[in-house]
Amino acid sequence: MSATNRISAVALGPDDRAEREEWLAALARVIDANAYCLGPEVAAFEAKVQSLLDVPHAVGLANGTDALRLGLLALGVGAGDEVVVPAFTFFATASSAAHIGARPVFADVDPATLTLAPAALERALTGRTRAIVPVHLYGQAADMAGIARIAGARGIQILEDAAQAFGVRYRGGPLGALGAAGTFSFYPTKNLGAPGDAGMLITRDAALATRVRALRMHGDAGGYRHEHLGWNARMDGFSAAILSLKLDRLAAVQSARSRNAEYYVRAFADRSLGEHVRLLGRTAGSEHCWHQFVIRARSRDALRAHLAARGIDTGLHYPASLPEQSAFAYLGHRRGEFPAAESAGKEVLALPVHHRLREADLARVAAAIAEFYKDAP
Numbered sequence: 001m002s003a004t005n006r007i008s009a010v011a012l013g014p015d016d017r018a019e020r021e022e023w024l025a026a027l028a029r030v031i032d033a034n035a036y037c038l039g040p041e042v043a044a045f046e047a048k049v050q051s052l053l054d055v056p057h058a059v060g061l062a063n064g065t066d067a068l069r070l071g072l073l074a075l076g077v078g079a080g081d082e083v084v085v086p087a088f089t090f091f092a093t094a095s096s097a098a099h100i101g102a103r104p105v106f107a108d109v110d111p112a113t114l115t116l117a118p119a120a121l122e123r124a125l126t127g128r129t130r131a132i133v134p135v136h137l138y139g140q141a142a143d144m145a146g147i148a149r150i151a152g153a154r155g156i157q158i159l160e161d162a163a164q165a166f167g168v169r170y171r172g173g174p175l176g177a178l179g180a181a182g183t184f185s186f187y188p189t190k191n192l193g194a195p196g197d198a199g200m201l202i203t204r205d206a207a208l209a210t211r212v213r214a215l216r217m218h219g220d221a222g223g224y225r226h227e228h229l230g231w232n233a234r235m236d237g238f239s240a241a242i243l244s245l246k247l248d249r250l251a252a253v254q255s256a257r258s259r260n261a262e263y264y265v266r267a268f269a270d271r272s273l274g275e276h277v278r279l280l281g282r283t284a285g286s287e288h289c290w291h292q293f294v295i296r297a298r299s300r301d302a303l304r305a306h307l308a309a310r311g312i313d314t315g316l317h318y319p320a321s322l323p324e325q326s327a328f329a330y331l332g333h334r335r336g337e338f339p340a341a342e343s344a345g346k347e348v349l350a351l352p353v354h355h356r357l358r359e360a361d362l363a364r365v366a367a368a369i370a371e372f373y374k375d376a377p
């Protein structure tokens with residue numbers, strides 16, 4: 001298989017020469033203005049997000065992990081508090097709480113959508129719970145109606161981890177703006193990706209936005225007067241300039257991803273792969289940006305190797321649940337406590353779904369998967 005025939009799992013960088021020229025012109029603008037950290041490009045990108053999502057406050061940050069940490073701090077979470085997070089998500093959802101002295105408390109996920117299960121959330125709450133961080137995994141919403149009902153009844157704040165779901169709507173409202181605040185990551189592979197690390201927090205709460213703006217500058221209230229212990233979490237001008245350009249193309253990129261996802265859904269329905277390949281469930285009321293198109297596959301690791309040998313790259317998000325990670329051994333969990341999250345780690349596989357794929361690529365992926373299972377019992 002020649003390298004040119006490889007089907008990549010992601011499509012980074014500009015799509016063509018014209019877009020490359022646009023990027024270079026935007027980067028030149030930042031250089032000419034010497035506006036490297038925050039500055040006019042960051043302010044312009046924040047304003048663009050505010051108007052696109054119809055939220056009053058968007059704060060540009062260094063990355064999605066900082067957005068989570070500063071968001072929790074701004075909500076008043078600190079040492080000794082508990083923060084409920086799903087047992088199956090990226091590490092940073094939980095480590096951001098641990099880094100500010102709080103205790104991440106895991107709740108199992110819904111076995112169909114792999115997002116925070118409201119019933120498990122309810123069991124995880126204690127008198128010390130200060131915040132809940134649902135994750136809109138792979139690009140669709142968690143069950144926000146169920147989660148909000150439980151949180152609202154007890155007056156617990158919700159910080160949405162929308163790192164994988166920029167621009168997605170749930171029952172008409174933008175993800176990230178449903179709870180007290182929401183966070184985005186613009187890591188290059190995310191559905192809206194910067195040419196480097198970048199992140200953002202959005203909120204409808206003006207006081208919360210003001211706190212996060214200060215926290216991203218070491219808690220500086222202006223003129224080196226530090227009122228709180230923040231740290232350096234500024235977005236840079238280069239990232240913001242490119243993100244503004246990519247925002248203009250996001251709708252087109254998303255419609256290509258949706259078309260690709262629909263192809264797979266049809267292909268797997270037609271090929272009657274039965275129990276070998278299962279698709280995830282959809283959250284009622286949620287759009288999907290298909291940040292990842294994830295299947296649950298029997299003999300997942302062997303299937304992954306089979307696809308790699310045929311020039312098809314896949315992603316594995318994530319190979320283990322968070323309670324199984326050594327970094328969280330101090331929380332004292334045992335195997336079997338989070339069955340849905342643990343089995344997800346053994347079965348999930350992300351297929352290429354990015355906007356540059358052609359139908360022939362998708363057909364090749366579907367055929368290679370069918371070939372793998374053709375003699376399986």
Ligand SMILES: *Cc1c(COP(=O)(O)O)cnc(C)c1O
Pocket residue numbers: 063064065066089090092093135161163164184185186187197198199
């Ligand atoms: C990517 C991601 C983050 C962290 O974002 P960074 O920009 O990489 O710091 C947090 N949570 C989830 C669910 C993510 O996918």
